[in-house]
Amino acid sequence: MSVEDALREAKIRELPLSPPVCVAMGTQVGEVLELMKRRRAHCVLICEGEHLRGIFTERDVVNKILGLPVDLRAPIESFMTPSPVTLHPEDRVWEAMRLMDEGGYRHIPLVVEDGRVAGVISVQDIINFLAEHFPTEVFNLPPRSRQVFEAPEGA
Known part of the structure; x- marks a missing residue:
């Protein structure tokens, strides 16, 4: 199975996601x-009960807090991204990658039909999935994106 086929077939729920x-x-x-x-x-994730209302990421820390006169007692709603794009655990990993690429996201919350939070998928989760299932392809990538090897290196 090719890397592309695996990403198109694998469901997000099949990845070992952190709570x-x-x-x-x-x-x-x-x-x-x-x-x-x-x-x-x-x-x-910022929730009201079990329902997602927003997401606050390390990127928000850099863009909205660092170096600015912020009152640390302010509610998180002032800094979160409200109503973020979400996926369902049954969605395909390929869809997560597509949304991450198009939207510039590194984390996408997962919700089930009734709106309850089910988890988060991250770029790192996808990289780990690829490295686990396709170690040869991942570990033989050139160190620079435009570099191409003419022949395999090593023993």
Whole structure:
């Protein structure tokens, strides 16, 4: 099976995803930053009950907080991306890659039919999937994107 076929066939639920880090609406941004640091999380989902209301990512930290006079007691809603693009765990990995590419996302929340949070898929999850299922292809990639090897290297 080719890499492309595997990505088109694999469902997101088949990937070993980490449990999402969720906080309630109204949580202070300082608390969210501390939680991200403590849990080594690249994103946090903002929920009302079990329903997704927004996402706050490391990119939001860089673009909306670092170097700015921010009140760390402000609610996370002031900094989150509301109503983010979502996927369902039954969607294909290929669809996640397409959305990430088109939207410039590194994390996409997963929700089920009734709107409850089911997880998050990240670029790193997809890279791990590829490295696990296609180690030869991944580890033999040239170090620079435009570099092409004429012959295999090594023993």
